[in-house]
Amino acid sequence: MKPILRLIFKGSKIKPPSIILNTFKAEFGETKNVEWFNEGENYEVIFYKGKTEHIAYFNSGGQLTETKINLPLIQAKPEVLDAAAQVGELMNLIEIKRGETVYYEIIARDKELTRHTLLLDSLGVILEQKKL
Numbered sequence: 001m002k003p004i005l006r007l008i009f010k011g012s013k014i015k016p017p018s019i020i021l022n023t024f025k026a027e028f029g030e031t032k033n034v035e036w037f038n039e040g041e042n043y044e045v046i047f048y049k050g051k052t053e054h055i056a057y058f059n060s061g062g063q064l065t066e067t068k069i070n071l072p073l074i075q076a077k078p079e080v081l082d083a084a085a086q087v088g089e090l091m092n093l094i095e096i097k098r099g100e101t102v103y104y105e106i107i108a109r110d111k112e113l114t115r116h117t118l119l120l121d122s123l124g125v126i127l128e129q130k131k132l
Helices: 003-010 020-027 078-085
Strands: 031-040 041-048 052-058 065-070 089-098 100-111 115-121 126-131
Touching: 020 041, 020 052, 020 065, 078 089, 078 100, 078 115
Parallel strands: none
Antiparallel strands: 031 041, 041 052, 052 065, 065 089, 089 100, 100 115, 115 126
16 A cells, blocks of 8 residues: 555554654544645644534644644635635635734635635735736
């Protein structure tokens, strides 16, 4: 079985250091379907709280550096909806937190059914836009 397929079907066998695990548990409490990945000394974890998918990133010192939450579209703020409307229909919504700063990553589909990814600040200002 190819390595990527093994990860999909069997999950990750990575166990981060206890300092990272302790921060994870303190920040997020009860979670399920937890999968860890590492890149060098940094760690990424994908997990669910309730029915919502989360991704968190930790540095080697155990500090939480970034979170991403895959939000239902009905939770989109008016500013996010306005930015999506500049392109077309809102398809996907991810809230990103880096420290105290909040961003939104969205996918919007235009009239020709071309998808675009946009990075927005918390006020809905488009910081980046790319065609997918």
